[in-house]
């Protein structure tokens with residue numbers, strides 16, 4: 001059986017590409033780690049893959065704000081064949097491909113305007129900025145999947161426990177109107193919850209950054225683009241869980257996200 005081809009990008013400060021590629025492999029995909037420079041030079045073509053993944057890290061050293069500089073490259077870079085990289089991305093989406101952005105990758109997706117997408121595709125309507133705590137947050141968080149979400153990556157999932165590690169994870173919409181639109185279309189895919197009430201929370205440290213509406217992850221109206229601040233690739237085996245020696249029958253929650261993507265491509269694109 002053919003395996004979905006997954007483009008896992010690295011370079012310029014991305015540092016989670018090996019773990020991310022490993023997670024896609026465990027999930028049944030055929031990942032390839034490709035340096036961004038090979039995309040920018042046109043040596044590698046986005047259209048040769050069914051899934052594009054932007055992993056976590058510190059693109060361009062977080063200069064100008066996390067993922068900001070790289071977002072400009074994706075929006076404005078002209079390839080040797082005379083086409084724009086952005087046009088390639090649009091063709092990739094038209095062909096039905098999936099896009100996943102994790103942490104720094106999520107920051108990149110919102111800064112280049114792939115999320116929230118839909119009628120705002122290419123426009124920046126939301127951002128991810130400095131944590132309210134004023135420091136880098138490195139902790140595990142409880143998350144709830146929006147039962148209304150169309151996000152393919154989250155199908156069949158309800159609550160998740162995953163690690164976050166970021167300095168700029170606070171979700172902010174441009175204004176109330178944008179927030180209402182995002183909410184009414186079910187684009188808030190994932191929220192930070194309080195471990196006791198199991199409800200979305202603004203309380204620190206359960207909401208580790210002060211994200212408005214406790215947003216931890218967003219999808220676009222097609223459900224094929226997904227970005228999240230937590231790192232699902234860092235929970236790919238039960239021993240990654242901080243309490244694995246005490247808690248039994250742990251679901252390896254992170255891996256489920258990669259399996260959903262791979263299985264969807266197998267069923268719909270291969």
Ligand SMILES: NC(=O)CC[C@H](N)C(=O)O
Pocket residue numbers: 055056057058059062066102103104105165166167168169
């Ligand atoms: N782990 C990451 O991807 C971190 C993203 C970004 N550099 C930040 O600190 O917010």
